[in-house]
Amino acid sequence: MSTTDALQESYQRYLNQLFDAKLLIPSGVKGVYGRSGTFENVIDQFEQYVTRQTRDMKPEVVRFPPVFNRQHYAQTDHIYNFPDLMGSVHSFMGREPEHAELLHKFQCCGDWAHDLDATEVMLAPAACYPLYPSATGTLPEGGRLVDLKSFVFRHEPSDDPARMQSFRMREFVRLGTPEQALAHRDFWLENAQRILKSIGLDVQPVVANDPFFGRGGRQMKATQRDQHLKFELVIPICSEEKPTAITSCNYHLDHFGSVFKINSADGAVAHTACMGFGLERICLALFKHHGLNISQWPESVRKLLDLS
């Protein structure tokens, strides 16, 4: 059996275990699942644990819906770098004659969706994307620290239960001077390890890169790695050889600051950094490492996550 086949089999086996244990609910689409109350409660409790751990930092809490402004999307370089992952929202904007045409195509099993019109929104590819355009202007003295969470979309259908198309990301974002942004990234690289290790997830930090598209993307990946802009915390879920990133810590330099005209209090272009917990992946890692039955998880983990 090839390595790819073995990996594929391992994905299917774990996915079926999750379905059998009624933790995830199949939808007929790869990477799109319902979540049971048990699964959701682990995510809720992990989130509350993180909230308790960050209370002293007094972050501003902001929550965005899963859709965001198409014009803001167009200002980022997502369409250049990750076109294959995008989610563009389309709808029917015609009147009755066009509706009749749409239904005709639909009934004849044609590509009925092709003639829909692009709406004003895209699906957010990361929880922090909608924040930057809302921060245009001058930051307060000391910059901003923002606590975000949202459903994000990445079109990458996969059998890997940890590679969902629609999942939640809890992020802490720093907007300020280069020093503040870099310190945030470095603090969270340590702090997220401490949090995850405390609940029995023995993560390893690795230098990482985003999945830039195409041949041109190779150079981007190399540059990102050389500059040590992105770190991930990884842990095996379905494979020891290919561990899964459950947290990502990124320093964006002045990228979002210049695109969305965000300045720090001293007038310079703001730098930004974000740390994101992949909530479904963390939940899947917990079930993988502690077992599918929460009542048998280590007492210390159950206590920290208030699961007793």
Place this chain on the structure above:
Amino acid sequence: MSTTDALQESYQRYLNQLFDAKLLIPSGVKGVYGRSGTFENVIDQFEQYVTRQTRDMKPEVVRFPPVFNRQHYAQTDHIYNFPDLMGSVHSFMGREPEHAELLHKFQCCGDWAHDLDATEVMLAPAACYPLYPSATGTLPEGGRLVDLKSFVFRHEPSDDPARMQSFRMREFVRLGTPEQALAHRDFWLENAQRILKSIGLDVQPVVANDPFFGRGGRQMKATQRDQHLKFELVIPICSEEKPTAITSCNYHLDHFGSVFKINSADGAVAHTACMGFGLERICLALFKHHGLNISQWPESVRKLLDLS
């Protein structure tokens, strides 16, 4: 000033108050807003209140992501009845030459999104839509009672702060015999009034209809009203004359049961009914009726919602 102008002005005034109070954050798209921590906390606390009120019923908790299977969408009659509200998710599925074409169109400000391909998913138009296809088969004795929540999408850009394009719906759905479904709808029509009145929202029940599309839709609206299938609980938010539905109680007869082949334990086609709380609308109604400053809300409301 015409009634329409007066209503429009009232929308804008309340929306600006919500922006000024930093409860909602503008995104540049009508009906798409960020939510502050204060706004979110009211929603969280209302949800926990509802959870406490329903604990004895022991509903199954299930949570679906904001996207759902396009094939399941095609099995419903949404494209016939509400085409103008749909959200169809499209992505780029080409290789490098097609990417170059996409970027060319994008850079020349063409309709770059038109050539994207439809993905396997649509945005869910209601929290309960993804549940029915997952329930195909025979229900357990006594049927099922399911507690759902998700972000739903309706493409209806509006200045009315209560008419969001992307918002959360908390639903309780009953699948079973006609008697069980109807009893669920009637129970919740009473129970939701009790819950909402207890937090100072003096809602009125009204017979309602869904916003069926086009001229053919007029007949559908009339039939739905005649059969008393849908009730809403309404309360003024921006207008006394046009109060806003903040809760909806619907009896679907055997519609979803026959489309998705769901049978009750006795082998008959299952009937279904759902009750949905519009979480953002309830939150907006609370701020409208009790004021933008939570510390000045009635003590009884603050106590029930644990906001002290």
